[in-house]
Amino acid sequence: MSETAVRLREQIAELLFVEPDELGFDEDLVEAGLDSIRVMTLIERWQQDGHKIGFPDLVEKPTISAWAELLA
Template sequence: MADTAGQTFTRERLARDVADVLYVEADEIPVDENLLEQGLDSVRLMTLVERWRADGAEVAFVDLAERPTLAEWAALLAPAGA
């Protein structure tokens, strides 16, 4: 599902990227809370999907929308075998 082609999608990087689109500090992003309830809408989520795809991730919007926490995204974007 996610082929990161050598790019590292750490939880910290994901938090920074989410914080960037929500205009908050990365340490304000809860790891296990639903990001949709934190203000992440579909347009911002699509922005993240496109950013990560540009960096080599093969991830679908729906996969992220169905699992909207940083912890789940980090697991989804982790390289196979990591």
């Protein structure tokens, strides 16, 4: 898996209070407990890093793999 996906999984796991290896790269993050408030937290962090990404981009396919592609 890409370095971006691994880093992303760590960020999401931190927000969900789980270990990174508990999240699959193709797992539906909404079903894993990621709610809209936490998604917005991630978006704000990524926008500060210079990424042009919004909520609709992420909810279309809520998996670590898909999001890593958007952020790459």
